[in-house]
Amino acid sequence: MIHSRHAGFAPIGQILAQHVLPRLHRAQKLPLRISCIGTASYDGCDEADGFDRIVVIGESPSPEEAMTVASRRVAQGDIRVSADDMLRFRPRIMVIQDCDQGVVLAGTIRAGIILWQQPVASDAEARHVVTEASKLRGAAFAASGRGEHGPAREYRYRAAQLEARLVDALWRETAAELLRVPLAA
Template identity: 40%
Template sequence: MTYVSHASAFTPTTKLPFEQLISHLRSAAKYPLRITCFGVATFIDDDPDAEAISFDHTLRLAECRSHDSAIAEAEHRIAERDFGNAGNGCWTYAPRVIAILDADGALVTGGEVRGSAIRWCDPVASDGEARKIVTEASRLRGQAFIEAGQNNQAAARNLRFSASILEARLVDKFWREPARAVLPKAA
């Protein structure tokens, strides 16, 4: 009868340095990634003389297990205009901004919808650049507030979306390098 040691029967796949193991564990906790779309919904009315009723609306499109697959899924959904059962035929949807968020709600990647494509935004390079973007986005939102107060809803909406597109560059620090690595392949 031969005796097999448990230690020799178990072969570990790889040994990771402690720092790398911690990094992998932190990264795993950030998934799945959620694809969110910000846009304008417009009610469909049978009366052609009726004034269109539009409102800003956020859709949650999908969840993905990797950054690459989230970008590919977002691009596919926009190209195919696949917004799930949004509106159930009661309203149309015009997407404006795509955001990919991690499980903590941090921004992973953002982009502007242009027709049937997404123009992905470059992540900020520094905290100083992030502060400048926050300042400019706040200024645009302030202008939007003034326009809305003057009952100029279309201008207010465009200013808010311009601010959102700027904010799409405010990728969380954890995701800045991975986003830079993935985005050239997605562009």
């Protein structure tokens, strides 16, 4: 009797290497931290008088849940820097990171929604993004040195928008898959 390999079966080593081990490795990086980068300012001050701030939103056991929590908080306008009612916060970028601070997913915030950024597809693309973001940060440094704080903040924001694509290699496939599947609101 001759046994033929069925096309639907994969060797156990391949299954372990491609599916089981990456999931176990990602599980070691939990919980995920949800943070929001934005500009804080006091009522009555113009945006040039504002200051950059990172607000920690919370933790989550999965990327899907982290996306849901982040989207809900942005939609409700429920992100505050402190209990001070005079201090306003303008959210700009939402970031989900693992416990080693590797980026899992990030997106820009516009009109009360998060526009999640497609992760880089390769290390070469990541190097290109880093180069472009470094140029923008250099322009921000120069503008800040000239006392142009508003333009400096915009350069930093544009650099952060690019860097939102710098998803840790461990999470790239997961992030790309999450962005292909529509999430229920």
